[in-house]
Amino acid sequence: MADPAMANLAGLGAYTPAEAIELVSRAGVKKGNMRPDKIFVSAISAGCLLSFAAAASLRATTAPWFQENAPGLVSMVAGLIFPLGLVMIVLTGADLFTGSNMVRISAYTAVAAFHGRLSLRKMLLHWFLCFWGNLAGALFVMAIIIGYGGVFDGASYKARAIEFVTSKQVKPAFHQIFLRAVGCNWLVCLACYLGLQGKDLNSKIVAMWWPIFTFVSLGLDHVVANMFYVPLGLWLGTPHLTVGLYIWKGLIPAGLGNILGGALFCGVYYYWMFIFREPEINIDGVYYQGKMEEGTLPTQSSQESSSRRHLKDVTVDNSRVSSQELKREFHGLP
Known part of the structure; x- marks a missing residue:
């Protein structure tokens, strides 16, 4: 029996969870x-x-009086601006x-791997290329556009950036950064997941924001x-901040925490709830047309995988296929 709540979502023009x-x-x-070259360049972007x-968000929240007397308001303004990214x-x-840790972002590839549609090797390669591509892009903007461009050269802007980076990187302990990173990517991957539920551009943007x-x-x-914020702090001469400190107490705990938060609390959770040992799901009447890959994570029995493959034999008239192809292309699907 269909869940009434899910039926209501479909009636509102949204995909179900x-x-x-x-x-x-x-x-x-x-x-x-x-x-691989396209993944890397896409990650740089x-x-x-x-x-x-x-x-x-950092420049817009440079307001010394509010930073001292209304820090919550400053955080709210930053929160309203940053989702644009x-x-x-x-x-x-x-x-x-x-995002790739859940799937699109790297979270997407994790779900595909658990689903048996993407090999573990390809998932890890995607994560690796995304990480270094993201770092290259962040360093380019920080140094060439922001640094040499003098965007934070003003005394107030420079002080704000140094204060922010100190509170973000220098003061917290390793475990605090790790735990904050878990919560962060849980929410980031949730934003991507909710965005996919929308069928129009406005719904996607609001759901992600x-x-x-x-x-x-x-x-x-x-x-x-932090690949932007912390190097900016180094550029501006933040006290007690070094490259070694950033690697040990920045990249490592934040990276591991983000992977755990996105892959486990979003990717694995929603996969287990809605895909594992559940009937094959069609999208607008179209079932998955790909194949299972060797070297995937052992999450399903071969019998289940075989039964799912039989569900792909669906007959759809040519006009319907054409319209569905357009929808699938919009979502970036195979």
Whole structure:
């Protein structure tokens, strides 16, 4: 018997949670099978776009009186601005490491791997290329556009950046950054997941905006955003901040925490809830047309995989296929 709540979502022109995680899996297959050079360049683009949003939120919250007397308001303003970064990344199809951990972002590829549609090797390669591509893009924007461009040369802007980076990187302990990173990517991947439920552009943007607003307002740690913030702090001469400190107490705990938060609390959870040992899910009447890959994570029995393959034999008239192809292409699906 169909869940009335799910039926209501379909009636409102949105994909159900089960359909959304199926979309995540299909997008992960496409992302994971991209050419390595394209993944890397796409990741550079994502690092650049997120850095622009990070710089904008930092500069817009340079208000000494409010920083001292109304820090919550400053956090709220930053939270309202920063989501623009993820929106630009998702709508342009760029590859963000923290999204790839669930699937599109790297979270997408994790779900595809658990689903048996993407090999573990391809998933890890996608994560690796996304991480270094994001770092390259963030460093480019930080140094060439922001640094040499003198965007934070003003005394107030420089002081704000140094204070922010000190509170973000120098003061917290290793375990605090790790735990903040878990919560951060839980929300980032949730934003991507909710965005996939929308069928029109406005719905996607609104759905993605608020989970990102939440993580920024809470001051949680995003490893790619910190690829801009912390090097900017080094550029501006933040006291007690070194490259070694950033690697040990920045990249490592934030990266590991982001992977855990995105892959486990979003990717694995929604996969287990809506895909594992459940009937095959169709998207607008179209079942998954790909094949299972060797070397995938052992999450299903071969009997289940075989029964799922039989469900793909669906007859659809040519006019319907054409319209569905357009929808699938919009979502970046194979």
